[in-house]
Amino acid sequence: MQNTKHESYEEVIIAGFGGQGIMLAGKLLAQTAMKAGKEVTYMPSYGAEVRGGTANCMVIIADDSIASPLVDRPDSLIVMNKASLNKFASRLKAGGLLVMNSSLIDTKPQLDDSIEIIAVPADEIAVELGNKKTANMVVLGAYFQKRGILSPDTAAACLPDAIAKRHHKTLPVNTEAIHRGAEFTRDNQ
Amino acid sequence: MCGNEALAEAAIIAGCDAYFGYPITPQNEIPAYMSKRMPEEGRVFVQSESELAAINMVFGASATGKRSMTTSSSPGISLMQEGISYLAGAELPAVMVNVMRGGPGLGNIAPSQGDYFQATRGGGHGDYRTIALGPSTVQELVDCMPLAFDLADQYRMPVIILADGILGQMMEPIVFNKTPRRSLPPKDWALTGAKDREQNIVRSLWLPEGSLEKHNYKLQAKYDQVQKNEVICEQYQVDDAEIVVIAYGVAARIVRSAVNKARKEGIKAGLIRPVTLWPFPTEQIAKAADELNIFLVVEMSMGQMVEDVKLAVAGKTPVLFYGRPGGGIPAVDQLLERIKQLIIPAKKQ
Amino acid sequence: MKMKTIFERTPTLKNYTTHYCPGCGHGIAHRLIAETIDELGIHDRTIGIAPVGCAVLAYNYLDVDMVEVAHGRAPAVATGMKRTNPDKIIFSYQGDGDLAAIGTGEIIHAAHRGEQITVIFINNAVFGMTGGQMAPTTVLGQVTATTPQGRDAANEGYPLQVSELLALLPGAIYVERCALSSPAQIRKAKKAVKHAFELQVDGAQGLSLVELLSSCPVYWRMTPAKSMEWIENEMTKVFPLGRLKG
Numbered sequence: 001m002q003n004t005k006h007e008s009y010e011e012v013i014i015a016g017f018g019g020q021g022i023m024l025a026g027k028l029l030a031q032t033a034m035k036a037g038k039e040v041t042y043m044p045s046y047g048a049e050v051r052g053g054t055a056n057c058m059v060i061i062a063d064d065s066i067a068s069p070l071v072d073r074p075d076s077l078i079v080m081n082k083a084s085l086n087k088f089a090s091r092l093k094a095g096g097l098l099v100m101n102s103s104l105i106d107t108k109p110q111l112d113d114s115i116e117i118i119a120v121p122a123d124e125i126a127v128e129l130g131n132k133k134t135a136n137m138v139v140l141g142a143y144f145q146k147r148g149i150l151s152p153d154t155a156a157a158c159l160p161d162a163i164a165k166r167h168h169k170t171l172p173v174n175t176e177a178i179h180r181g182a183e184f185t186r187d188n189q
Numbered sequence: 190m191c192g193n194e195a196l197a198e199a200a201i202i203a204g205c206d207a208y209f210g211y212p213i214t215p216q217n218e219i220p221a222y223m224s225k226r227m228p229e230e231g232r233v234f235v236q237s238e239s240e241l242a243a244i245n246m247v248f249g250a251s252a253t254g255k256r257s258m259t260t261s262s263s264p265g266i267s268l269m270q271e272g273i274s275y276l277a278g279a280e281l282p283a284v285m286v287n288v289m290r291g292g293p294g295l296g297n298i299a300p301s302q303g304d305y306f307q308a309t310r311g312g313g314h315g316d317y318r319t320i321a322l323g324p325s326t327v328q329e330l331v332d333c334m335p336l337a338f339d340l341a342d343q344y345r346m347p348v349i350i351l352a353d354g355i356l357g358q359m360m361e362p363i364v365f366n367k368t369p370r371r372s373l374p375p376k377d378w379a380l381t382g383a384k385d386r387e388q389n390i391v392r393s394l395w396l397p398e399g400s401l402e403k404h405n406y407k408l409q410a411k412y413d414q415v416q417k418n419e420v421i422c423e424q425y426q427v428d429d430a431e432i433v434v435i436a437y438g439v440a441a442r443i444v445r446s447a448v449n450k451a452r453k454e455g456i457k458a459g460l461i462r463p464v465t466l467w468p469f470p471t472e473q474i475a476k477a478a479d480e481l482n483i484f485l486v487v488e489m490s491m492g493q494m495v496e497d498v499k500l501a502v503a504g505k506t507p508v509l510f511y512g513r514p515g516g517g518i519p520a521v522d523q524l525l526e527r528i529k530q531l532i533i534p535a536k537k538q
Numbered sequence: 539m540k541m542k543t544i545f546e547r548t549p550t551l552k553n554y555t556t557h558y559c560p561g562c563g564h565g566i567a568h569r570l571i572a573e574t575i576d577e578l579g580i581h582d583r584t585i586g587i588a589p590v591g592c593a594v595l596a597y598n599y600l601d602v603d604m605v606e607v608a609h610g611r612a613p614a615v616a617t618g619m620k621r622t623n624p625d626k627i628i629f630s631y632q633g634d635g636d637l638a639a640i641g642t643g644e645i646i647h648a649a650h651r652g653e654q655i656t657v658i659f660i661n662n663a664v665f666g667m668t669g670g671q672m673a674p675t676t677v678l679g680q681v682t683a684t685t686p687q688g689r690d691a692a693n694e695g696y697p698l699q700v701s702e703l704l705a706l707l708p709g710a711i712y713v714e715r716c717a718l719s720s721p722a723q724i725r726k727a728k729k730a731v732k733h734a735f736e737l738q739v740d741g742a743q744g745l746s747l748v749e750l751l752s753s754c755p756v757y758w759r760m761t762p763a764k765s766m767e768w769i770e771n772e773m774t775k776v777f778p779l780g781r782l783k784g
Contacts, residue, residue, distance in 0.1 A: 206622055207618065207621060207622045209617075209618065233621045233622050235617060235618075235621060235651075237614065237617075237647075238643055238644075238647035239643060241611065241614070241643070241644075242611070242614040242617075242643070242644055242647065243614075245607065245608065245611035245614035245615045245618065245644070246614050246615070246617050246618035246621075247618060248607065248608075248611075248614075248615050248618060249587075249605075249607075249614065249615035249616060249617060249618025249619040249622075250618035250619065250621070250622040251618070252605045252615070252618075252619065253585065253618075253619050253622060253623050253626070255622040255623075257618065257622070271608055272608065272611070275607065275608050279605070380585045380603035380604070380605060380619070381585075381603065381623075381626075382582045382583035382584060382585065382602075382603055382626055383581065383582055383601065383602055383603050384582035384583070385582070388597070388601050388602055388603055388604065389603045389604075390597045390603070390604050390605070390606075391604075391605040391606070392597070392605070392606045393606070394594060394595075394606055
């Protein structure tokens with residue numbers, strides 16, 4: 001199946017617990033793809049389960065129109081906590097990419113050798129930046145750098161649309177977090 | 190902007206004068222959006238005390254000739270059935286969106302297509318129909334809003350849009366104002382005050398002997414026109430197909446992915462997607478049945494639209510069914526396997 | 539000798555042969571509304587809402603734009619009309635089954651929101667159109683089709699005083715109970731109906747309601763004359779007359 005994979009068809013699952021900014025990360029990814037001229041769908045988990053429990057969203061980025069917005073087997077998985085890793089890791093496609101928040105995931109997952117793993121201490125980096133809530137942007141930055149489909153700069157340009165106006169004072173720190181995530185990936189490859 | 194918000198904005202652009210609604214998941218983004226935007230536009234937003242009240246507020250606004258709408262999800266739409274029957278009987282236009290969730294009863298809040306029968310068979314009491322639209326993308330959902338208002342005004346009947354939790358919650362790029370607008374008849378029946386004319390009466394009660402029968406014939410003649418003129422149906426990769434899958438709404442997107450995958454593997458699969466669920470594309474499906482030897486209907490229910498497909502096919506071709514109820518969502522690979530299983534014995538025939 | 543006109547049909551009351559029973563109060567109530575509409579000069583901007591009940595055909599009597607709606611839902615329909623047409627005068631005409639039983643939620647919430655509508659509430663302590671069954675306003679001991687031994691509080695509860703309930707709500711600005719039982723009471727009722735409409739015409743911020751104690755001789759099993767006495771002697775004990783609010 002791997003060789004039939006279309007390069008321009010990228011299916012992503014982002015997961016974590018409620019409050020980690022999973023939906024915001026997904027929306028920003030979708031808006032970045034849209035700005036880059038891609039076809040895109042964004043599908044959040046919704047309802048009672050997002051309150052305090054696990055939160056996840058599915059993003060598909062493609063050159064052609066997208067049929068099903070649902071992701072069964074992601075090309076890339078971004079996980080912010082251990083529960084999400086356990087839940088979704090087995091669904092990753094062979095040859096896929098795992099970006100994980102190593103601040104909250106202390107073990108190395110047992111996965112197919114073909115899967116590339118980027119372990120980013122996202123919470124630590126976010127704390128260094130002075131805003132722990134930006135860990136979602138750090139992992140996203142790491143993902144952009146590794147995948148190379150979309151640029152961190154495009155994502156930063158989309159931040160004002162993705163973040164509610166009343167939080168716009170956090171735009172600089174969120175932008176910085178995206179870049180720090182990207183730098184971390186570049187430096188640790 | 191998620192699907193729910195997009196459809197709300199599309200309704201505003203389509204000239205919706207008033208929105209009445211009661212909160213229910215998974216469509217709460219709609220009343221929240223409307224509560225902000227409608228007053229900005231100088232239009233009406235009221236959060237009602239129940240779905241019963243909401244549909245009757247729609248009835249009131251509509252009776253005065255205003256464009257009005259409500260939205261809800263499955264259990265709430267059940268409560269509105271009384272009002273929908275009265276709207277149909279009184280020949281009032283109205284637009285409703287059902288962001289379907291799992292049932293029966295309180296069910297769950299997962300996406301579902303369990304309300305097809307309710308939407309396409311009338312739903313409430315009496316001999317009537319509502320136009321039912323089943324968009325499958327956020328763009329189509331947006332395009333459906335002006336179409337629904339125009340259809341409602343043109344035929345003076347309620348129009349219901351069947352969406353589901355996925356369409357309501359998901360985001361994808363959209364463009365507003367794509368739907369061409371219709372020129373519509375004047376609302377000379379509306380209650381605007383009997384100034385320089387006889388009184389207007391809006392009613393659904395027909396007591397004198399024979400008068401209700403006459404009224405029902407009149408409604409039926411209108412429904413016949415809708416069936417003749419308003420069917421919308423998409424055919425995807427059907428011309429050379431050996432197997433055609435029939436699905437609507439979000440289920441049709443999953444089917445389309447399965448059809449694309451099947452094609453890559455050399456299997457000639459196609460998709461017929463009814464956009465209008467009532468009027469149903471009976472003729473299109475009957476025609477396809479003349480040339481095909483197998484249909485597979487896929488729904489997020491235990492089989493509702495499949496009955497309309499069987500009526501259209503009229504025994505000419507086997508009609509098989511694959512469904513997931515109660516919030517279950519068919520997976521692309523499961524569908525692909527199903528298509529493969531079916532195509533092999535079909536080829537042997 | 540030249541004849542002089544000293545009384546005539548008010549223009550908004552149509553020339554229509556009544557379908558109401560002898561001694562029924564609906565005809566009087568219709569007339570009070572029609573006179574009010576003509577006196578206030580609002581005929582060409584008034585929209586009326588007929589209930590489910592004997593008065594479902596009210597549009598045959600009142601020559602204004604009218605709609606007939608589902609049982610009990612008139613206050614919701616009125617809300618939809620008034621919110622989209624603030625310049626129109628919207629009134630609903632509801633019986634005790636319509637307003638006090640199946641439509642309790644709608645009237646309470648319309649009042650609670652302070653909808654700028656006028657409600658004429660006909661209380662005859664019985665379901666008329668369906669055949670004389672118990673209404674929420676049926677008084678204790680009253681025999682109806684569904685209380686053959688008389689209404690018993692232990693089984694059927696007490697008569698519901700909706701106007702008193704509504705008067706508690708800030709959104710209800712005027713609530714008055716009158717009786718259609720004698721010329722004197724009818725003149726008071728006329729004043730109340732007119733005031734309720736005037737408030738809306740003046741743009742007062744809230745709901746106005748007039749409850750009219752009205753006769754149903756057929757299902758009370760009384761003569762019309764006895765019915766009038768029964769309103770004054772029995773009904774008013776449970777439903778005291780007077781201004782409850784405003």
